[in-house]
Amino acid sequence: MQAKSVVMCDLETFKIDLKGMKTDEQSLEFDLNDEFFKVLDASEVNGGALHVSVSIRKASGFYELLFHTEGTVTVPCDLCLDDMEQPIMTDNRLVAKLGTETNTEDDDVVIVDENEGMLDTSWLIYEFVALAIPIKHVHAPGKCNSAMTQKLEELSGAVRSSEEAAKEIDPRWEALKKLKV
Numbered sequence: 442m443q444a445k446s447v448v449m450c451d452l453e454t455f456k457i458d459l460k461g462m463k464t465d466e467q468s469l470e471f472d473l474n475d476e477f478f479k480v481l482d483a484s485e486v487n488g489g490a491l492h493v494s495v496s497i498r499k500a501s502g503f504y505e506l507l508f509h510t511e512g513t514v515t516v517p518c519d520l521c522l523d524d525m526e527q528p529i530m531t532d533n534r535l536v537a538k539l540g541t542e543t544n545t546e547d548d549d550v551v552i553v554d555e556n557e558g559m560l561d562t563s564w565l566i567y568e569f570v571a572l573a574i575p576i577k578h579v580h581a582p583g584k585c586n587s588a589m590t591q592k593l594e595e596l597s598g599a600v601r602s603s604e605e606a607a608k609e610i611d612p613r614w615e616a617l618k619k620l621k622v
């Protein structure tokens with residue numbers, strides 16, 4: 442079990458009361474921190490600091506939500522697996538309708554329980570952030586954990602040359618032996 446930190450990010454904050462909207466337009470601001478990703482149990486993102494602006498427009502029969510998310514996330518580097526900061530900026534549009542769980546054929550429309558009228562945006566925002574992370578994300582040149590990249594390179598080299606290993610001693614193994622004390 443993970444030890445729970447004292448200050449927990451309150452996901453209730455991310456619930457938008459669509460049904461209770463008093464005006465046709467509304468703006469909300471959210472701040473995402475490391476706790477947000479921890480509480481969501483987000484496996485792809487280790488943490489982050491982002492600001493989210495949401496503008497909600499109430500139309501006849503639906504709600505249009507525009508999200509602007511900007512900041513950085515902490516993700517493992519592809520090359521050395523150490524944490525790195527990845528800048529993120531993403532704009533997303535979402536249409537929500539009040540209804541029942543059964544009519545959810547349309548992927549682009551989020552159905553909000555008409556009795557409750559609350560749209561929980563926490564996971565939606567997480568998905569916007571996760572989708573905005575470039576597939577390849579690495580440290581700036583020279584900023585990688587060099588000990589780790591070296592070992593990983595040696596390991597992949599070892600896999601490739603496993604068939605030849607019996608025939609000759611790979612000089613990289615000698616180098617690795619020297620590293621291990």
Ligand SMILES: [Zn+2]
Pocket residue numbers: 518519520521522523525579580584585586
């Ligand atoms: Zn790296």
